[in-house]
Amino acid sequence: MADEREILDNSAFARRVRIASARLFAHGIREGDVVAIVLPNRIEFVIVLFATWRLGAAATPVRPDATYDELRYQIADCAAKVVVTEGGRGVDTLDIAEVCATESGLAIPDATTVDTEALALIIYTSGTTGQPKGVMLDHANVAAMCAMIVEALNLDVTDHSLLILPLFHVNGIVVSVLSPLLAGGQTTIAGRFSASALFDLVERLQPTYFSAVPAIFAMLVSQPESAAPDTSSLRRVICGAAPMPAELIDKFESRYGVPIIEGYGLSEGTCASTLNPPDGPRRPGTVGKPLPGQTVAIKNTDGSDAAQGEPGEVVIRGANVMRGYLARPEDTARTIIDGWLHTGDVGYIDPDGYLVLVDRIKDMIIRGGENIYPKEIENVLHSYPGVLEAAVVAAGDPVLGEVPAAYIVAMPGTSIDTEDLLAHCAKTLARTKLPTSIDLLDSLPRNPVGKIDKRKLRAFAATR
Incomplete structure (x- = not known):
């Protein structure tokens, strides 16, 4: 196990996990509790994760760049007992430097025999259709x-x-x-x-x-x-x-x-x-x-x-x-x-x-009663030379209700003629599926896990 700062063999990693579990135990973490981990990608994240499981507790990872409100929402929603982070975040926290110290004068608690049906992870959805929901995954889920x-x-x-x-x-x-x-x-x-x-x-x-x-x-x-x-x-x-x-x-x-x-x-x-x-x-x-x-x-x-x-x-x-x-x-x-x-x-x-x-299902465009799937249009857009990324969303129309609107990112150093791109689409797509607009963007909006954020694109299309 390694990151860009240190390398741990199995015995060193296990020792660090035991020390971290002692720190968490000293702060009241017991079987069935929840530990929130608010850290960027680093080896200490995995140490805390394993230490949490060693005590029979569940972990909820939190985006390290989450806003204060997002952080408070997730912590409150899952009733996290301890928040492990670095430098505080305006909430009661346990600093990672203390949890993952290389030495500890604390007694090491015995490892808990964890039931496979006990919660292991609470993963929060990206919240594209409302408040994020906590997905409960038990140890049997993770092991499988x-x-x-x-x-x-x-x-x-x-x-x-x-x-x-x-x-x-x-x-x-x-x-x-x-x-x-x-x-x-x-x-x-x-x-x-x-x-x-x-x-x-x-x-x-x-x-x-x-x-x-x-x-x-x-x-x-x-x-x-x-x-x-x-x-x-x-x-x-x-x-x-x-x-x-x-x-x-x-x-x-x-x-x-x-x-x-x-x-x-x-x-x-x-x-x-x-x-x-x-x-x-x-x-x-x-x-x-x-x-x-x-x-x-x-x-x-x-x-x-x-x-x-x-x-x-x-x-x-x-x-x-x-x-x-x-x-x-x-x-x-x-x-x-x-x-x-x-x-x-x-x-x-x-x-x-x-x-x-x-x-x-929620991205489907209903144009005058006809169901149109954006991905079909996106696949055709992607087949045009010079197109790096493409996204299609519903734009409002006073007569048809919804029509397709396309957003394109070009390959670096490439210029795209939108009229020619539309003609390219017309060779494959039915007239009702053709984008009513094609906008060139420097980049597409994305949610925290890297998916194209179509909600933002739909909001943008509504302002056009």
Whole structure:
């Protein structure tokens, strides 16, 4: 276990965890309590996480750049007993320097035998449809998810994960830290992400993989052509959080010579539910097949199974499905029905069993009574030379109700003629699906986990 400041072997890491557990115990943390961790990516985050679990408590990671109100909301919502951070935040906190000291005169408490049904993590959603909700994941959820990841990615003692995603998100915790450690491998935690410096880290540290989101791969593709890093240590890289356009996958793989393993999942499913097979065949444009131990199905609005190849809501069943939303039984009942986790995503399963995501249900555009999925338009926009990123949202229309509005980010050094781009779309899309406007932006707004923030784009479109 390492970060950019220190390297800990297993015995040193275990010792630091025991000392941290003594500090937490001295501050009243007991089995069933909640510890809030407000830290950037650093080794102490993982030490506190393991120390919390050693005492039988649950951890709730908090965005380190959260506003005061966001911080107070999450702490109050989950009734965190201790907040571990650095430099205070205007709330009662326990400073990380004290928790993770290398020496302690305190007695080390015995490790608690943790029930698999005990809470391990409370992960807060990004709150794009209201106040963030606490996703309750127990130890059985986390253990099942890690086992699935280890098996699906064939992780072993030779694997070295480079963590670049934030640790306040379950992807960073499960895919980049817990799974490689459980497989006997190692993890190095990178500090603040920099697209221009990432491959310097890869060349120096020689990781076998890293996990990222489409926005990061777009930034890497847009690096100067003169950059020609040594990527030979990378066996694969993993993409999640949002579907990645096939064109962007091809650009990255062609340039860097590293296969992208695209998957799909959500916090409510402890991270991942499908993955393109690492040993192939990988199928760009899909998010792969269900992970071992999970069942993925497509449901109609009446709850019946959709016909083969027909779109409907993606639902998931398995040991990875959350216990529910903290203190929100109504939301839980609407999301988990008869054991199926309802994702709010529209998709279909192709004849070979690969899941194809069509769009989010809430992002659907209703134009004069016709349902239009933005992702279909975005895929066509992405196929135009020079387009790096594309997003389509609903804009208001006095006659039709809603119409598609497109927002584009161009590749560096590339100019895009919006009229020509619209003509390109017209070759593939029906007239009713054509964007009524195309705006060129320097960047697209994103939420804390790197997904395009369509709520902000819709608000922007409403002002036009």
